[in-house]
Amino acid sequence: MKLNHPTGQQTEDAALAYLKKKGLQLIERNWHCAFGEIDLVMRQGDIYVFVEVKYRKNNQFGGSMYSISDAKCAKLTKTIELYLQTKRIQAPCRVDAWLLQGQNEPVWLQNILG
Known part of the structure; x- marks a missing residue:
């Protein structure tokens, strides 16, 4: 079966x-x-940016943000904490989401965990 959406x-x-x-x-x-x-895991200046990437074909079940x-978020927070500890990183950081839904333009939400 050929998929008509991005993997x-x-x-x-x-x-x-x-x-980039x-x-x-x-x-x-x-x-x-x-x-x-x-x-x-990206950097923007001195800030480490952890990006959650989500794709949904449509908003039938609430869309990509939902x-x-x-x-x-709790699982992601634990994962990021372990990453920072493992890599011995002590720098400002934030969590972003990059969302794509169907054929719409992508949405980049910064600092989704506040």
Whole structure:
């Protein structure tokens, strides 16, 4: 069956290209640990930016933003904390979301965890 929507890898490629055009620098991609995965680790100046990439074909189940639940945010926070500890990074950081829904323009939400 031919899929007519981007795969996870293609969506991450698109997010990476978009964010690089916005001036962010890639540090790491698809970092895994026992808690979960960080899609993209980037830097914007001195700030480490952890990017959650989401694609949804449509908004039938709430769309791409609604797929980032409270449970997902908690899991992501633990994963980021372990990343920072493992890499011995003591720098400002934030969590962003890069969202793509259907054929719409992507949405880049900064600092989604406040």
